[in-house]
Amino acid sequence: MKQLYTTIAGFLCLTLINAQQELPMPVIPAMRELHHEYILSSLRNIARLENPRDSLFPITRDAALNRSINQSIRIRVNNMRAVVESSTELDDNAKYRWLRGINDMLTSFQSAWQARIIPNVMLPVLVKAYGEAMQLQMKKQSIEPIIAANELEIGNILIDNFCLKENTGIAAARDILVLKTCQRDPENILKILSRFPNNKYADSLIIRAAFRNQEELYNYAAAPNALGQKIQSVNHPLVKLIGKLALMKTGRMYFPFLDDLYTGKITLDQITPLVANESSDAYYKLLVKTRIGYADRIHHNDTPMAVSALTGKLRGKAIELYINEINALHDENNLNIRFRKLDSLNAQELYYLAVLGEEEIYTSSFVSGVYPRIFARMKKADGEQLLASVNNDFYKKFIKMSAAYNTLDDFLRKMPPASAEKLMRNFVNDLDRTSNLEDAVDVADSYASIYNKQIRNLILTQVQKNLDQSRQQQRKRGQIIYRLLNVIFQSMDSSNRIDVSAQLGIDPIYFMPDSLLRDEKGRVIIQQFFYGDKDGGVVFNAFLNKFRNNNWRIVQKPNWVEVSSVKGAPITIYANKPLDETLDLDALAQDSLNTYLEENNLKPTVVIHRGHSYYLQQTIDQLAPSAKVILLGSCGGYQKLNSVMSICPAAHIISSKQVGTGIINQGLVDAISERLRQKKDLNWPTLWGSLEARFNGSAKEKFDDYVPPHKNLGAIFIMAYNKAIAGS
Incomplete structure (x- = not known):
């Protein structure tokens, strides 16, 4: 397509330019010979832009056509020179200026081409456009029609030209170029207009921007600057609505309903009572109702305005009002007390808690709370009816979560x-x-x-x-x-x-080579994250007790411990102390350890999270990109794989789909550290088999919910996809 465009454009250029016959060149006064030579030199420089040995500038891939076009360019440039020299209306200074202007046009093309701003094919069009603009300028007429008729790149060169920048139509021409820039880059209309808020076409461009990105227009409309004021003045219902919301203190609470507000399906007055008490169930329920309506439109390729804002607000309220509370009560054995907050929600509203709170909801909150209550709130526990009632919104996410939490069979049996x-x-x-x-x-x-x-x-x-x-x-x-x-x-x-x-x-997924985990000094650096809640100290002490033997040496530091092998291959485990979380001392201990590791160029290749799931994100935020083996030893760590892989895309990750326990985590730490002390590769099927034999009863059931790296299919898929795309 690009080659076809170039060839066609070349023929058009030839047609446009060949119509002009070459004028005889008057005798050039000695005092202006140098200026003419500058022009001829610029033509030669352009011809050599792609190849220093060339005498023709390649406009197309056809050599014969290129010769004709280059000759036409030379004729038109020479004719401009001849017009200047033969003019009886131009004094010597004016002739100097015009010769400089012609050369300025050519050197500007050269600079733009070298900066990859303008393509080869535009050279003949630029030369023709400059000749026409030159005639208008000499007649003291506006060059606006020339700017309007040509491409943006050509217009930019013309309005900055030495002889044209004072043209009577320059302001209108600049407005046109802003319009062309916005048409070329519609995603950045408002960013462009922020530099030119008083542009002649600002109103129509702002309206266009309003339909493309309502969130961005909201942000610009709220700004106390020239563009913000311009947006507020535009007389269009959508722009006026967004502008009004942007100036309201609670505008963000109304914004998710923008599409329904614009189409008159709901009014501001109907939303206002809910905004006044945004922590009530009613606001969340309206978000759910609106999202369900939008889902049907989305399935028919009709994307509602501000749908991302609606989904984001719905996710935020689901977590803030419900998930955080039921998660916080994870130690409450009475399920009626723990999940009392959910009593007012219907099946659809509970469904959105699940699919939008995927990364936050605890395993027990889903399995014992949200999932069973979804079907308990239905007249008939019908999975097909449930999905139909939400217009199949996020149904793939619900299937994925049901599979992850071992409720998929139950869900499918309900249809x-x-x-x-x-x-x-x-x-x-x-x-x-x-x-x-x-x-x-x-x-x-x-x-x-x-x-x-x-x-x-x-x-x-x-x-x-x-x-x-x-x-x-x-x-x-x-x-x-x-x-x-x-x-x-x-x-x-x-x-x-x-x-x-x-x-x-x-890379191999069934084993992690020992050699890949060692630094240039042959050491394996392991980092463990502990937290200062009531369980943290117990787990930390259990960890240390496992290493109080002749194979290891424990060194106590104020904020962490160092557990180093004294026999076998060199390994050091750095673990922050689980200091009082209520005073943020555990976070301080982690920061101190991170600083020490960084300052001493100690790069952890094995990282282990030893805390509850509500601490997991804190560990991920501190995750060393050098990590190649990662143990997420908390409940539902499996749900955080994408977050981990965004930092360590090739890491082998161990996680639990449900309940993470200290016994199993310690067993994994023991097995991994002992194999590395013996300088053995981490063979996951073998290691997993040996651990399966160690656990029984309830521990065995919980161990079965842990996912080893070679069965971490989502992570394997991402690694393989990235490799395939890079290879293609």
Whole structure:
């Protein structure tokens, strides 16, 4: 397409320029010969821009056409020189100025080309446009029509030209260039207008921006500057509505309902009582009702305005009003007391707590609280009816969460078998038609959590069907996504004998080489994060007791301990002390240890989180990018894989889908540290098998919810996808 455009443009340029015959050149006075030479030199310099040995500037890929176009450019430039020299209306100073202006036009093209601002094909058009602008300027007429008729790059050169910048139409011309800039870059209309708030076309551009990005317009409309005032003055209903909200102290509370406000489905007066008590159930319920209505439109490719703001506010209120409270009561054994906050919510409102609070909700909050109450609030516990009642909004997320928390079988049993099968097929379909990988990662994660062979086979078959369709339709992204899922899923069956690392071209996932964990001095640096709640001290002491033997030396520091091997390969475990969290002393201890590690160039390759799930984000925020093995030893750590991989994209991650326990975490720490002390690779299937034999009873049940790196399918998929994209 680009080559075709260049060739066509070249023919157009030739047609436009060839119409002009070359004028005879008058005798050039000696005092102006140098100025003419500057022009000729600039033409030669342009010809050599791409190749110093060239005498022709390549406008197209056709050599004969290039010769004709270059000759036409030379004729037009020479004719401008001749017009200047033969003019009886220009005095000597004016002739000097025009010769300088012609050369300025050529050198400006050269500079813009070198900066990759202007393409080759625009040179003949620029020369023609300058000649026309020159004629208008000599007649003291506006060059606005020339600017309007040409591309932005040409206009920018013309209005800055030495001889044209004082033209009577320069202000109007600049307005046109701002308009062209906004048309070229509509995502940045308001950013551009912030420099030119009084532009002639500002009103229409602001209206256009309002329909593209309401959030951005809101921010600009609230600013006490020239553009903010301009936005407030625009007489358009959407702009006026956004402008009004932007000046209200509580405007952000109304903004999520912008689309319904604009279309008259709801009024400000109807929302106001809810805003007055935003911590009430009523405001959250209105957010849910609005989101359900928007979901139906989204499925029909009709994206409501400010839908991201609505979803963000809904997520925030779900966490702030409900999830934080039920999480905080995780030690309360009476479920009626713990989940009393949910009593006023219906099934749909509980559903949104789950899907939008995925990263915050505790395992027990979902399994014992939100999930069972969703169906208890329905006249009939019907999964299909539930999804229909929310217009299938976030249904893939709900399936993923149900799989992660081992409630998927129960959920699918709450609908007819045919409906369950259709739902799971749709779960796998169209993974390449979204702008991100979230749905594909959810499918990968879910497969690892599904133990029902029938559902697994259904998912695998659907993945393979989508792979075939992607190949037939030549959807490259689809081929990558479904090929990776197919290989990963089939590798889960040992009878297939698939080496997933070799097949996908990624680092080994079944083992972590000991050599990759050691620094230049041959040491393995392990960092553990402890927290100062009532459980933190118990777990910390249990950790130290495990290393009070002849193989290890423990050194106490004010804010941390150092546990170093004295036999075998060198390993040092750095663990902050779980000092009083109520005084933030545990955070201070972590900061002190982080500073010490950084100042001494000690880069942890193994990082272990030893706290409850509500501390996990704090650990992730401090995670060393050098980490190659990461143990998330808290409840529901599996839900944080994406956050961890954004920092350590190739790390081997161990996490629990449900309850993390100190006994299992310590067992993992013991097993990992002992193998590294013996300078052995971390062979995950072998290590996992040995640990399975150690645990029994309730500990065995909890251990079964831990996911080893070689079964961390979402993480494996992300690694493989990044590798595939880089390779393509």
